[in-house]
Amino acid sequence: MLMSSPHRPALFRALGDPTRLAIFELLARQEHSVSELVDKFEVTQPAISQHLGALRSVRLVSTRRSGRHAYYRARPEGLKPVIDWLRHYQNFWPEKLVNLKAVLDKSSKENPHAPRH
């Protein structure tokens, strides 16, 4: 049976913990085994495994077993609900306020510290 997409609050909640978000960001850059992740954070292995379980439960990461190692990587598609949600607002917010496509089109190197008000 096809698994349903996690509810948006659950997705946001999964990303709402600093350690867990950092883990996700590492896994977005490249696959890591659990023990590799343990080496990179100040928490114990069970804590890492629990964070991975939380990320897995909202389908933000996938896992692959090889021998006694478990390799995790981010699932970019897992962010689709967030993207859809932003697109949703795109439809009824004044374009000038947040033009998602324009933002996404921008080169990432331009003014990372642009003023906000």
Place this chain on the structure above:
Amino acid sequence: MLMSSPHRPALFRALGDPTRLAIFELLARQEHSVSELVDKFEVTQPAISQHLGALRSVRLVSTRRSGRHAYYRARPEGLKPVIDWLRHYQNFWPEKLVNLKAVLDKSSKENPHAPRH
């Protein structure tokens, strides 16, 4: 002094509660007074005020006072850190995995939660 943008985990956390996310979504569609929000949810006025305080603390909403009423509305710019974060991934994820622009270009009818006009 210029206020700094909230850290991403804090932003995600603010959106990670179902009631608070629903409040934000209402405020994204149109301005509401606190008492109007109270009428739309099953929680008490203090609970609503606390959620609004949480959203305000990460700059996702702004407030305007008029007489004894306080009117809140969403701040689309408050979502910019989320958009920037997604764009960030755009730069090092294989395009086929999550082409944000493509997703944003898709017709909204395949989105089960498309906005009512």
Place this chain on the structure above:
DNA sequence: TAAATGTATAAGCAATGGCTTATTGGTTGT
């Protein structure tokens, strides 16, 4: 087989979060 290794799960604990009722402060209307 036994020991070591990698990971997941169990159990418990302190901190946090979201709610409630009670109260306060500020504004409007009589």
Place this chain on the structure above:
DNA sequence: ACAACCAATAAGCCATTGCTTATACATTTA
């Protein structure tokens, strides 16, 4: 002035969360 009203804050309660240590399970290695 007083009462009614709107919203924010205080204080307390209970559920959840993120961590820990202890343990279980599977795999590899000696």
